[in-house]
Amino acid sequence: LSGDASLNVSGNASINLVRGSSDAYVTATDSSSISVDGSMTMDAQNGSATGKISLSDHANLHIGGNTTLEVDKGSPSIAIAGSGQSKISVGGNVSLTSGNGSGTGSITLQDTSSMTTTGDLTADAGSKNSLFINLSNQSALTIDGNLSTSTASNSQYQILNSVDNSTVTFLNTSTGQSANGTSTDTITISNLVVNNASTGVSLNMNVVVTNSLQLIAGVLKTTPTTLLVLRNSAVSTGGSAASYVDGPMRKD
Numbered sequence: 593l594s595g596d597a598s599l600n601v602s603g604n605a606s607i608n609l610v611r612g613s614s615d616a617y618v619t620a621t622d623s624s625s626i627s628v629d630g631s632m633t634m635d636a637q638n639g640s641a642t643g644k645i646s647l648s649d650h651a652n653l654h655i656g657g658n659t660t661l662e663v664d665k666g667s668p669s670i671a672i673a674g675s676g677q678s679k680i681s682v683g684g685n686v687s688l689t690s691g692n693g694s695g696t697g698s699i700t701l702q703d704t705s706s707m708t709t710t711g712d713l714t715a716d717a718g719s720k721n722s723l724f725i726n727l728s729n730q731s732a733l734t735i736d737g738n739l740s741t742s743t744a745s746n747s748q749y750q751i752l753n754s755v756d757n758s759t760v761t762f763l764n765t766s767t768g769q770s771a772n773g774t775s776t777d778t779i780t781i782s783n784l785v786v787n788n789a790s791t792g793v794s795l796n797m798n799v800v801v802t803n804s805l806q807l808i809a810g811v812l813k814t815t816p817t818t819l820l821v822l823r824n825s826a827v828s829t830g831g832s833a834a835s836y837v838d839g840p841m842r843k844d
Contacts, residue, residue, distance in 0.1 A: 593619065593620040593621070593624035593625075593626065593651070594620075594621045594622040594624055595622050595623075595624065596622070596623050596624060597620075597624040597625075598624060598625045598626070598627065599620075599624075599625070599626045599627070600627045600629075601626075601627065601628045601629060601630070602629050602630075603629065603630045604628070604630035604631045604632065604633070604657070605628045605630070605631075605632045605633075605655075606632065606633040606634070606635065607633070607634045607635070607643045607645075607670075608633075608635045608636075609635065609636040609637070609641040609642075609643050609670070610636075610637050614641055615641055615642045615643070615644075616641070616642075616643045616644075617642075617643075617644050617645075617646065618644070618645045618646070619645075619646045619647075619648075620645075620646070620647050620648075620651035620652075620653065620678075621647070621648045621649045621651050621676075622649050622650070622651070623649070623650045623651065624651050624652075625651065625652040625653070625654070626645075626651075626652070626653045626654070627652075627653075627654045627656075628654070628655045628656060628657075629656045629657075630656055630657045631655070631656075631657035631658045631659065631660070631684065632655045632657070632658075632659050632660070633659075633660045633662070634660070634661045634662070634670045634672075635660075635662045635670075636662070636663045636664070636669070636670045636695060636697075637663075637664045640669075641669075642669045642670070642671075643669070643670040643671070644669075644670070644671045644672075644673065645671070645672045645673070646673050647672075647673065647674045647675070647676075647678035647679075647680065647705070648674075648675045648676040648678055649676040649677070649678070650676065650677050650678060651674075651676075651678045651679075652678065652679045652680075652681075653672070653674075653678070653679070653680045653681070654680075654681045654683075655680075655681070655682045655683065655684075656683045656684075657683060657684045658682075658684035658685045658686070658687070658711070659672075659682050659684070659685070659686045659687070659709075660686075660687045660688075660689065661687070661688045661689070661697040661698075661699070662687075662688075662689045662690065662697070663689075663690045663695035663696065663697045664690060664695070669695060669696045669697075669698075670695075670696075670697050670698075671696075671697070671698045671699070671700065672698075672699050672700070673698075673699075673700045673701075673702075674700070674701050674702070674705035674706075674707065674731070675701075675702045675703040675705050676703050676704075676705065677703070677704045677705060678705045678706075679705065679706050679707075679708075680701075680705075680706070680707040680708070681707070681708045681709075682707070682708070682709040682710065682711070683710050683711075684709075684710065684711045685709070685711035685712045685713070685714065685737065686699075686709045686711070686712070686713045686714070687712075687714045687715075687716070688714070688715040688716070688717075688723045688725070689714075689715075689716045689717075689723075690716070690717050690722075690723060695722075696722045696723075696724070697722075697723050697724070698722075698723070698724040698725070698726065699724070699725045699726070700724070700725075700726045701726070701727045701728070701731035701732070701733065701758070702726075702727070702728045702729045702731050703729045703730075703731070704729065704730045704731060704732075705731045705732075706731060706732040706733070706734070707731075707732070707733050707734070708733075708734040708736075709734070709735055709736060709737065710736045710737070711736065711737045712735075712737035712738045712739070712740060713725070713735050713737065713738070713739050713740070714738075714739075714740045714741075715740070715741050715751045716741075717741075723751065724751075724753065725751060725752045725753070726753050726754075727752075727753070727754040727755070727758035727759075727760070727782070728754075728755050728756040728758055729756045729757075729758070730756065730757050730758060730759075731758045731759075732758065732759045732760075732761070733754075733758075733759070733760050733761070734760075734761045734763050735760070735761070735762055735763070735769070736763055736764050736769075737764075737769065738769055738770045738771070738772055739751075739752070739762075739769075739770070739771045739772065739779075740770075740771075740772040740773070741772065741773040741777055741779075741797070751773070751777070751779055752779040752780070752781070753779075753780055754779075754780060754781040754782045754783075755780070755782055755802070756782065757782055757783065757803060758782045758783065759782065759783040759784075759785060760781045760783070760784055760785070761784075761785040761787060762785070762786055762787065762788055762793045763785075763787045763788065764787075764788050764789075764790055765788075765789045765790065766790055767790050767791075768788065768790050768791030768792055768793070768794065768810075769788055769792075769793045769794070770793065770794040770795070770796055771793070771794070771795050771796060771797055771799060772796045772797065773796060773797030773798075774796075774797060775797070775798070775817040775818055777797040777798065778797065778798040778799070778800060779797065779798075779799055779800070780800045780802060781799060781800070781801050781802070782801075782802050782803045782804075783801075783803050783804045783805075783806070784799065784801045784804070784805050784806070785806045785808060786805075786806070786807050786808060786809070786810055786812050786835065787808040787809050787810065788809060788810035789809040789810055790810065791810070791811075792810035792811035792812060792813055792838075793810060793811075793812050793813065794813040795812065795813065795814050795815070795818045795819075795820060795839075796815075796818050797818055798818055798819050798821065799819075799820055799821070800821045800823065801820070801821065801822050801823065801826050802823045802825070802826055803823075803825070803826055803827075804826060804827050804828070804829065805820075805822060805826065805827075805828045805829070806828075806829050806830050807828070807829070807830040807831040807832070807835040807836060807837075808830050808835060809834065809835050810834075810835055811834075811835065811836060811837075811838045812836070812837045812838065813838045813839055814837065814838070814839030814840055814841060815839055815840070816839075816840055819840060819841060819842055820837060820839075820840075820841040820842075821841065821842045821843075821844060822841065822842070822843045822844075823843075823844065824843065824844065826843075
């Protein structure tokens with residue numbers, strides 16, 4: 593799609609790759625748009641096929657329901673990629689799941705592109721598969737729900753990697769939020785924004801901030817085993833009697 597073109601799906605949408613090595617690509621550029629009223633599933637099983645939705649140059653992808661990326665067996669690859677100020681909006685949960693193959697599932701945002709989800713963002717990796725959510729070049733991810741990881745001990749996954757002045761925002765006005773994992777899990781965020789006017793955001797995994805922490809609304813809660821770590825070059829802005837860090841943190 594290009595040149596202000598649009599593709600509208602009134603129900604659910606799916607991209608299914610089963611066995612073999614045939615690829616499937618959906619590309620939107622030049623202010624074009626893709627809209628799915630229901631849920632969307634990208635599913636790859638066995639084989640070595642690649643399935644990808646690629647957005648660039650102000651293109652938009654809107655999904656009204658849940659979004660699922662699933663890889664299982666073989667070495668397939670499925671991805672949603674946004675660049676060039678493209679926008680992705682999801683009206684439900686976003687799930688990246690995998691079985692026991694060596695495939696890859698990823699969401700990549702770069703070049704000031706953005707993604708917003710009104711539900712939870714979850715990655716559940718199997719023993720060998722890799723799941724990635726990569727942000728770079730001033731891209732932005734806004735989560736209205738919880739961020740969660742669940743992984744087998746041999747997984748190669750990296751749930752979230754935010755670099756190059758990209759931003760992750762926890763945003764909710766009615767319900768508390770959390771980053772869920774274990775005390776051995778760590779995610780890295782360039783710019784972290786806490787804007788939760790309800791009960792705040794609880795860190796149930798380690799979070800490393802490399803550039804800036806912005807406290808707009810709500811309390812950021814940590815524990816002795818699930819720390820907030822600010823790198824030496826990171827700065828903190830905002831903060832008030834109603835928005836602060838409650839618990840241990842470290843600067844290094």
